[in-house]
Amino acid sequence: MKTPRIVNAIENIDDELVSGVFESKKKKNWVKWVALAACFAVLVIAGTAILPSLLENDIINPVETDGRYKDFTISTKNAAIVWPWEYLAESERPYEMELNGVKYEKTSGRTVSEELIGDKIGNYNIVGYDGITDKRPTVVCAVYQLKNISQTQFVAVKITDSYYIFKNAVYNPPQTLGELFERVDLSQFLKLERFSENGDGPDAKHFVLNDDKYVWEVLSTCKNAAFIDMNEVYWHPYDREFISFTISSEALGIYKRGLLITADGYLMTNAFDWGYLYYIGEEATGKIIKYAMDNSKEAEYEPYDNSNSICGKIVEITDDYILVDDSILCKDEADGITYKILINDIRISRYVDRDIIDVGDTVKISYNGEIDEQNSNTISNAFSISDVDILYEDEIEEQNYNADSSSTVSKEVAAISK
Amino acid sequence: MDDMRIIELYFERDEQAIKETDSKYGKLCHSIAYNILNNREDSKECVNDTYVGVWNAIPPTRPNNFMCFVCKIARNLSLKRLEFIKREKRSADMLLSFEELAAVLPDERYAPNISDEDIGKVISKFLRNQNEDAKNVFIRKYYFFDSISEIAKRYSFTESKVKNMLFYTRNKLKDYLIKEGVEI
Numbered sequence: 001m002k003t004p005r006i007v008n009a010i011e012n013i014d015d016e017l018v019s020g021v022f023e024s025k026k027k028k029n030w031v032k033w034v035a036l037a038a039c040f041a042v043l044v045i046a047g048t049a050i051l052p053s054l055l056e057n058d059i060i061n062p063v064e065t066d067g068r069y070k071d072f073t074i075s076t077k078n079a080a081i082v083w084p085w086e087y088l089a090e091s092e093r094p095y096e097m098e099l100n101g102v103k104y105e106k107t108s109g110r111t112v113s114e115e116l117i118g119d120k121i122g123n124y125n126i127v128g129y130d131g132i133t134d135k136r137p138t139v140v141c142a143v144y145q146l147k148n149i150s151q152t153q154f155v156a157v158k159i160t161d162s163y164y165i166f167k168n169a170v171y172n173p174p175q176t177l178g179e180l181f182e183r184v185d186l187s188q189f190l191k192l193e194r195f196s197e198n199g200d201g202p203d204a205k206h207f208v209l210n211d212d213k214y215v216w217e218v219l220s221t222c223k224n225a226a227f228i229d230m231n232e233v234y235w236h237p238y239d240r241e242f243i244s245f246t247i248s249s250e251a252l253g254i255y256k257r258g259l260l261i262t263a264d265g266y267l268m269t270n271a272f273d274w275g276y277l278y279y280i281g282e283e284a285t286g287k288i289i290k291y292a293m294d295n296s297k298e299a300e301y302e303p304y305d306n307s308n309s310i311c312g313k314i315v316e317i318t319d320d321y322i323l324v325d326d327s328i329l330c331k332d333e334a335d336g337i338t339y340k341i342l343i344n345d346i347r348i349s350r351y352v353d354r355d356i357i358d359v360g361d362t363v364k365i366s367y368n369g370e371i372d373e374q375n376s377n378t379i380s381n382a383f384s385i386s387d388v389d390i391l392y393e394d395e396i397e398e399q400n401y402n403a404d405s406s407s408t409v410s411k412e413v414a415a416i417s418k
Numbered sequence: 419m420d421d422m423r424i425i426e427l428y429f430e431r432d433e434q435a436i437k438e439t440d441s442k443y444g445k446l447c448h449s450i451a452y453n454i455l456n457n458r459e460d461s462k463e464c465v466n467d468t469y470v471g472v473w474n475a476i477p478p479t480r481p482n483n484f485m486c487f488v489c490k491i492a493r494n495l496s497l498k499r500l501e502f503i504k505r506e507k508r509s510a511d512m513l514l515s516f517e518e519l520a521a522v523l524p525d526e527r528y529a530p531n532i533s534d535e536d537i538g539k540v541i542s543k544f545l546r547n548q549n550e551d552a553k554n555v556f557i558r559k560y561y562f563f564d565s566i567s568e569i570a571k572r573y574s575f576t577e578s579k580v581k582n583m584l585f586y587t588r589n590k591l592k593d594y595l596i597k598e599g600v601e602i
Contacts, residue, residue, distance in 0.1 A: 003497055004516055005534070006523035010560050011493060012538025015486035017545055018561060021554045022485075073582065203576055389586070 068335045074311055074364060074388045085130040085137055087350040090160055097126045097157065097166060099143065104155060104166040107253030107273075111162040116251050118145035126157060146251055153183050154252060165253030167273070177267065177278045178223025187216040189252055190271070192259065194302065195245040195292060200258070202303075207296035209245075214295075218287050222280040225267070230275050240264055243289055246302075247271055256304055261285045261292075309366045310339050310379070311388060314359050317352055319343070321378075324365060328390065340378045341365055347383050357385060364388045421484035428476035435476075436469045443485060447492040453563035454496040456509035464499055468492040493561070511565050518584070519560060522592045529600045537600060544594045548587060555580055556587045 085093070091109030098104070099121070121143045128137040144156045144163070156163045174180035181187075192212035196204040209215075228235065237244075241263035248255045252271065259269040265282040268275060312326030320343055327336020343349045348365075351357045366384040371377055419438050427435035447468050451461035471491040481487035500508065523529070529537065545553045551573065558564045558572070559580075570577045 002525065003501060004520040004523065005525050006519045006537070006541075007497065007516070007560070009523065009534045009537035009541060010519075011490060011497075012535045012541075013545065013557070013561065014539075014542040015483035017542055017553065017557060018486045018489065019483055021557050021562075199574065201574070201576060391586070 068331065069329045070331050070392055072329060072390050072392045074390050083350060084132045085128065085135070087346060087354070089346050090162070091164075092347075093128050095126045095128050095157070095159070095164075095166070096169065097124050097141075097143070099124060099151075099155065102152075103169045105169040106157070107165045107167045108255060110165075110250070110253060110255060112146075112156055112165055112250050112253065114163065116147055117156050117163055118147045120144050121151065121155065124157075126159065148188065149184060149251060165251070167253065171274060173227050173229070173274060173276055175227045176223060177219065177225040177227075177280060180276065180278075181220075181223065184252065186271070187212075187219075189249045190247045190259070192216075192245045192247070194299065195243050195296070197243055197293075198241060200244050200246070202301045204301070206299045206301050207292070208299045209292055209296045211295065214291050215288050218284050218291075219267070219280070222267075222278070222284050225278040225280040228266075228277040228279060230277055235266075235268075235277055237262060237268065240266070242266075243292055261288050263289060307366045307368055307383070308371075309364050310371075311364045311390070312336070312339070312362070314357060314361050314363060317357070317359060322348070322352070322357075322365075322385075324363060328362070337377055339365070339371065340376045341367075341382045341385075342378065342380045344380065345383055348385055351385050357387070362388055362390060425476060425480060425484055428473065429480075436473060439469060439472060439488060440465075443488045446485070447488060449564075450489060450492045450562055451496040453509075453565070454493070454500055454512060455503065456512065457503075457507070460499060460503070461496070464496045465492060467495050471495065489562075512563065515560065515563060518588060522588050523595060523600070532600055537595070540595060540598050540600060541591065543598075544591055548590075551575075552583050552587050555583050556591075559584055 083092075089109075091111070093106075095106040096103055123140050124143050126139050126141045128139075130137060139159070142158045143166075144158065145151045146154050146156050146165070153168050155166050157166050174183060192215050193209055194206065195209060196206045198204060200206075237260050242260050245259040245261075247257050247259050247269070249271075254271055257269065257271050259267070259271065261267055262285060263282070265279055265285050266277060267280050267285070268277045270276075310324060310326060311329060312324040313328055314322060315325045315338065316323040322341045322343065323338050324341060325336050325338045327333040330336050341348065343352060357363060364386050365379065365382050367379045367382040369381040371379055419442070421442075424435055424438045424442070427438060444465065447465045448461055451464040451468075452458065455461050455464065468488065468491045472488055475487075475491070479487075500512070523537070545556065548556070555569055555573065555575075558569045559566075564572075566577050566580050569575070570580045573580075575583075
């Protein structure tokens with residue numbers, strides 16, 4: 001077969017794209033995850049840092065429970081929109097502040113409940129960043145300690161009516177595991193419950209641990225374990241055997257990060273944004289892995305994003321709502337349902353205001369809560385909208401596309417609602 | 419040694435330049451050549467030819483990105499050599515890659531008035547608009563000709579996901595080329 005013309009054309013793609021493939025991998029491991037304008041992007045990067053398949057959200061295959069749908073895969077189009085400041089929800093706005101000469105950054109869009117808030121430290125300037133104008137909108141906010149957490153690492157800031165976690169942004173990795181525990185008593189704030197074996201995607205085996213007390217006991221004996229700087233050595237879990245705990249903490253402002261224990265003696269976590277790696281020894285990791293496997297039950301894969309979604313074609317847009325009809329996904333078009341998405345959140349209304357969506361577009365809408373089936377299938381808590389492409393499985397087969405994709409992809413359960 | 423210094427060695431006609439290139443980028447060149455040729459001897463010869471190519475090109479050329487410059491020569495020479503290798507000796511992966519890419523833009527009968535360089539620019543523009551994973555997977559597959567399993571392992575995706583991503587990106591690229599006036 002003669003070399004196709006495009007093979008030679010690809011030789012001429014820009015150097016920065018070619019060298020970019022070498023940089024991106026490194027970035028995912030140890031470049032600091034900066035607060036990007038699009039809040040979801042932070043979650044993607046954080047989630048992928050040591051657990052790249054935790055969030056495989058660009059191609060998903062919805063599983064629909066009542067049998068109306070054909071087999072299909074949806075792929076979200078490139079959605080890295082940088083919104084002007086006024087179009088950002090408060091939870092999405094990136095902020096930083098200075099406290100006693102140290103820079104703190106807002107950790108995520110998640111709020112923290114009042115019961116975790118301790119004494120007030122004072123009022124401080126909180127500086128935002130508008131990615132469009134490069135301006136730095138500044139507001140004065142009350143800053144609080146968090147109960148049982150050193151304010152040298154984390155504080156809470158009250159912005160409008162909600163508390164957000166701000167984290168010490170200076171890269172200063174604890175040089176031993178003991179020092180890490182001294183800064184934050186992880187056993188108090190992290191529950192080691194869900195974990196997976198040798199990966200964390202839908203194809204990996206997932207487990208729920210009965211009790212994590214023993215794991216923390218073992219870790220408490222490894223306080224001298226030395227920090228390994230991943231800027232200096234190449235280290236990656238994927239050529240090792242490991243278990244990977246999924247860790248979340250409201251008080252630390254983290255959601256579904258990872259804590260890895262490898263059979264060859266390493267502990268690695270991205271709980272603090274940076275990848276922290278410690279060698280705790282094969283004996284300790286062996287004990288933890290054995291204990292975890294012996295004291296857990298196999299569990300279903302849990303996608304990173306547990307929110308619900310619907311997908312379909314926009315049939316009407318008004319000032320108050322968007323109508324989305326999902327009949328294009330149905331085996332029988334007559335079974336299609338039209339959903340009424342209320343425009344009551346800036347994360348939806350901005351798409352209408354800026355004419356980014358239009359009637360006829362195929363979109364995925366993510367929402368919290370339930371659909372009000374008694375009231376025109378109304379969705380009142382939608383928070384995200386994205387353009388998508390739909391590929392039907394029969395089209396893939398027609399093109400002789402690899403038959404095994406359907407079986408594997410079908411395991412990638414996305415929470416598309418009924 | 420940093421790339422600037424290696425380039426200086428070429429300009430000084432110092433043969434140490436080739437040793438430094440080999441020590442820094444030899445493995446990468448070997449992997450490109452082997453992915454394409456599926457034969458160690460042929461790959462080795464291609465990599466040696468690459469160094470000769472670099473030696474002959476610098477000076478006068480002073481590449482901005484030395485790594486890409488070397489990769490480009492290794493890829494080009496390996497693809498040329500592949501044309502002389504019998505079909506049955508080619509790897510199944512390469513044959514499949516060619517078939518997949520031929521469906522996007524097969525040969526010179528299409529878009530005869532546009533150069534490969536210009537089509538390269540259009541593809542670059544297209545790739546910049548893709549998300550990072552799709553972009554990297556595409557380049558890994560069709561620039562470096564990494565296997566699906568290697569790419570899946572590298573990015574911790576399932577092999578199906580990699581195939582799906584490539585499938586989408588190829589289809590989108592074909593549409594984009596048509597839209598940009600590359601007649602297909």
